Amino acid sequence: MAVSADRASGAFFLLFGLAMYFYVNPVYIETVDGGNLAPNKVPNIVSIIVAVCGAFLTLKPTAHQVRNPILMVKTGLYVGLLVAGIYAMSWFGFEYVAPILALAIMWMIGERRPLWLGLGVVGMPVLIWFLVTQVLERALP
Amino acid sequence: MVDFATILAGFGDAFTLFNLAFVLFGVVLGQFVGAVPGIGPIMAMAIAIPFTFGLDPLPAIAFLVGVNKGGLVGGAVPAVLMNTPGTPDAAATAMDGYPLAKQGKPLKATKMALFSSITGDTFSDIVLITVSAPLAVLALKMGPIEVVALMIFAFSILAGLTGNSLTKGIIAAGLGLLVASVGQDPENFTPRLIFGYWDVFDGLPLPSVAIGMLAISEILHRMSEAHGNVQSAIVAKDTGNPDDRRVTWLEYWSCRYTMLRGATIGTILGALPGIGSTAAAFMSYAMTKASSKDPGSFGKGNIQGIAASESANSAVVGSNLIPLLTLGIPGSVGAALIISAFMIHGMQPGPLLFENQGRLVYGLFGAMIMANFVNLWVGQVGLRVWVKVVSAPESIIFASAILLCIVGVAMATSGLFGVAIMLIFAVLGYLMTSFGYSLVIFIIAFFLGPRFEKSIAQSLALTNGDLTQVLKSPVAVALLVLSVISVVWFLRKNAQAEQG
Numbered sequence: 001m002a003v004s005a006d007r008a009s010g011a012f013f014l015l016f017g018l019a020m021y022f023y024v025n026p027v028y029i030e031t032v033d034g035g036n037l038a039p040n041k042v043p044n045i046v047s048i049i050v051a052v053c054g055a056f057l058t059l060k061p062t063a064h065q066v067r068n069p070i071l072m073v074k075t076g077l078y079v080g081l082l083v084a085g086i087y088a089m090s091w092f093g094f095e096y097v098a099p100i101l102a103l104a105i106m107w108m109i110g111e112r113r114p115l116w117l118g119l120g121v122v123g124m125p126v127l128i129w130f131l132v133t134q135v136l137e138r139a140l141p
Numbered sequence: 142m143v144d145f146a147t148i149l150a151g152f153g154d155a156f157t158l159f160n161l162a163f164v165l166f167g168v169v170l171g172q173f174v175g176a177v178p179g180i181g182p183i184m185a186m187a188i189a190i191p192f193t194f195g196l197d198p199l200p201a202i203a204f205l206v207g208v209n210k211g212g213l214v215g216g217a218v219p220a221v222l223m224n225t226p227g228t229p230d231a232a233a234t235a236m237d238g239y240p241l242a243k244q245g246k247p248l249k250a251t252k253m254a255l256f257s258s259i260t261g262d263t264f265s266d267i268v269l270i271t272v273s274a275p276l277a278v279l280a281l282k283m284g285p286i287e288v289v290a291l292m293i294f295a296f297s298i299l300a301g302l303t304g305n306s307l308t309k310g311i312i313a314a315g316l317g318l319l320v321a322s323v324g325q326d327p328e329n330f331t332p333r334l335i336f337g338y339w340d341v342f343d344g345l346p347l348p349s350v351a352i353g354m355l356a357i358s359e360i361l362h363r364m365s366e367a368h369g370n371v372q373s374a375i376v377a378k379d380t381g382n383p384d385d386r387r388v389t390w391l392e393y394w395s396c397r398y399t400m401l402r403g404a405t406i407g408t409i410l411g412a413l414p415g416i417g418s419t420a421a422a423f424m425s426y427a428m429t430k431a432s433s434k435d436p437g438s439f440g441k442g443n444i445q446g447i448a449a450s451e452s453a454n455s456a457v458v459g460s461n462l463i464p465l466l467t468l469g470i471p472g473s474v475g476a477a478l479i480i481s482a483f484m485i486h487g488m489q490p491g492p493l494l495f496e497n498q499g500r501l502v503y504g505l506f507g508a509m510i511m512a513n514f515v516n517l518w519v520g521q522v523g524l525r526v527w528v529k530v531v532s533a534p535e536s537i538i539f540a541s542a543i544l545l546c547i548v549g550v551a552m553a554t555s556g557l558f559g560v561a562i563m564l565i566f567a568v569l570g571y572l573m574t575s576f577g578y579s580l581v582i583f584i585i586a587f588f589l590g591p592r593f594e595k596s597i598a599q600s601l602a603l604t605n606g607d608l609t610q611v612l613k614s615p616v617a618v619a620l621l622v623l624s625v626i627s628v629v630w631f632l633r634k635n636a637q638a639e640q641g
Contacts, residue, residue: 111536
């Protein structure tokens with residue numbers, strides 16, 4: 001039995017559903033006496049359904065092919081960049097981080113033309129700053 | 142039933158210069174982003190919603206309607222010029238639009254797409270305006286038991302129709318319901334699955350979830366594919382013949398039956414949850430080709446093919462609002478985004494909407510009609526400009542879209558915590574689409590989750606926990622039977638597809 005994309009995701013959802021039912025829901029949902037519908041009722045039922053469907057998918061996978069792993073690694077790099085950018089924003093603010101983040105994204109995509117880089121790094125952040133702080137009169141993150 | 146004075150007052154509210162300005166801005170933005178492959182109106186609406194917080198409900202919703210309608214027109218531009226549909230529903234348009242552009246008639250192809258799109262959209266809007274109020278009166282007769290049965294039916298249809306596997310559809314719906322249960326329990330108001338983060342006691346913020354899953358996850362896909370390739374491929378040569386740059390009245394009129402068929406298909410499919418505009422476009426295209434005297438000309442630049450596709454995919458937009466306005470059930474991601482905008486602006490979609498906020502609903506209808514005219518006008522003027530837009534590099538588009546998403550979510554959630562949640566859901570959305578799970582059903586289940594649970598609690602209270610009481614409601618029984626039938630039917634269809 002070869003490991004296909006559906007078998008892998010099905011196994012994950014089987015374990016996820018079981019973990020939700022046996023560990024997460026009992027620990028992180030408060031119990032209440034009385035009432036028509038206990039707080040854990042719907043999450044428990046849904047967890048079981050997810051686990052059963054995960055098991056079914058593991059046994060009867062479709063022919064779905066997972067995306068090229070190299071593309072997923074590249075996506076991981078972009079996610080890392082966004083995490084770093086948002087973390088930096090929490091320290092230094094949007095005004096200072098946005099141009100650097102835009103530059104990093106455009107550079108990673110492969111943009112090297114000065115005009116487009118200038119528009120993305122200076123033009124767009126300035127436009128957003130103007131729209132949010134001057135037109136909408138709201139604060140930037 | 143809504144009285145005539147309310148209807149007139151609603152239309153009167155809509156037809157003001159102030160609202161016209163917002164519709165115009167929305168249509169221009171929609172056509173612009175629709176013309177950019179990879180963004181599309183859904184992503185644009187997701188990004189735009191937080192920016193409408195400061196507006197009154199009608200201009201805000203008029204603006205979003207403009208974005209949605211404009212996006213469908215704009216989506217045809219890259220389909221015709223680059224054979225790269227800006228939106229998935231424009232894929233059928235590319236089949237004849239691109240060959241026509243290669244023949245040196247890109248403006249004829251884009252204009253035919255514009256005219257047929259407006260025709261289909263207007264047809265669908267008329268149906269929406271005439272049938273939604275009577276349907277809402279019928280829907281008012283439904284109690285919580287019927288609402289639960291209706292939602293189960295909607296989930297069963299959505300799970301089967303979206304994606305290629307019913308099992309994956311059910312898992313996606315289950316995940317949506319689990320994520321929706323984060324926050325306070327709707328009956329006892331106790332914290333649930335918040336893991337110590339009291340910021341999510343009121344539930345996960347919809348803008349973070351929607352923008353993360355619909356916009357950022359798609360941008361992540363596109364960025365990884367565009368990695369190292371920033372050139373745009375565009376075919377826009379021109380024959381120089383003025384007739385090749387316009388659509389004559391005779392050409393338009395020759396497509397009247399095609400457009401009527403497309404608009405009817407789009408309107409019917411749009412009113413059913415989960416089917417969507419892409420299926421409508423391809424179904425209309427296939428039926429037009431099958432009924433044509435010259436089927437061999439399709440795929441080689443036949444304007445009937447463009448008319449069939451565009452009239453159908455645009456007709457879905459109006460009728461998509463029928464289940465939303467009458468039952469409070471969004472039939473598509475676009476409708477789910479509109480419903481979230483409604484709620485942000487104090488409107489509660491569902492049968493009572495016509496009674497409680499009838500004037501606003503008819504204001505919305507007025508804005509939709511206005512958006513059609515504006516779409517036509519902006520399209521006529523703007524098509525030449527959008528041709529330039531498709532040649533903009535993806536690098537600046539994606540960088541700008543990410544910054545807008547960050548700012549939009551931060552504004553909507555009052556801080557970067559919501560942005561962090563957005564990023565988590567972006568990764569989840571990326572993984573789900575990579576493994577073939579539908580985001581549409583996830584978002585709709587997430588949105589309907591609290592109401593679903595509340596309706597179950599109300600049903601249990603009404604029946605004292607005796608489930609046999611459900612049998613006393615013929616509507617609920619019929620809907621539950623239909624749910625079982627649809628699940629069995631989809632399972633058989635999946636099995637046949639695997640054998641085939």
